[in-house]
Amino acid sequence: MDYPLLNAFWTMCLIFLWVLWLILLFRIIGDIFRSRDLNNWAKTGWLILVIVLPFLGVFIYVIARGHGMSEREVAQAERQQKQLQAYLKETVATGDAGGGHADALAKLADLKKHGDITDEEFQKAKAKILA
Known part of the structure; x- marks a missing residue:
């Protein structure tokens, strides 16, 4: 007797495990490149x-x-x-200075x-x- 629903469930489980393993594989490869305590030969290995x-x-790799x-x-x-905070601080500071000058000059012209x-x-x- 054939169990199509059970086969579909089994296929979904296998696909889930395969995708989970691929995600783990890519995270490990990213971790290898990100690791600063490994030299180039260890990363290659x-x-x-x-x-x-x-x-x-x-x-x-996960065990070690x-x-x-x-x-x-x-x-x-x-x-x-930290990089995002520094970028935003720099951007907001230059944006406020330019916007503040423009607003003040517009009010003066008015x-x-x-x-x-x-x-x-x-x-x-x-x-x-402007000084």
């Missing part, structure tokens, strides 16, 4: 082991160096966060246009803003 004997290489994988990933995330300040006062205020 681990890559050859993981590529030539994929299942065995992945399991050996798995404890440091999370630490290296957290350190990488912290470095990226005041001059309405006759609230003289041309001489406008030039002094403009020089003060």
Whole structure:
């Protein structure tokens, strides 16, 4: 007797395990390249082991160096966060300075246009803003 539903379930389980293993393989390859405590020869050796004997290489890597994988990933995330913070700080600082000057100059031009300040006062205020 044929069990099509059971076969479909079994196929889904195998696909899930295969995708899970591929994700683990790519994370390990990324960890090998990210690791700063390995020299180039050690990285090459681990890559050859993981590529030539994929299942065995992945399991050996997880047993031998798995404890440091999370630490290296957290350190990488912290470095990226610091770079993002520095970029945002730089971008916001230059954006505020330009936007602040433009807004102040627009307000001054409005005041001059309405006759609230003289041309001489406008030039002094403009020089003060741009200084």
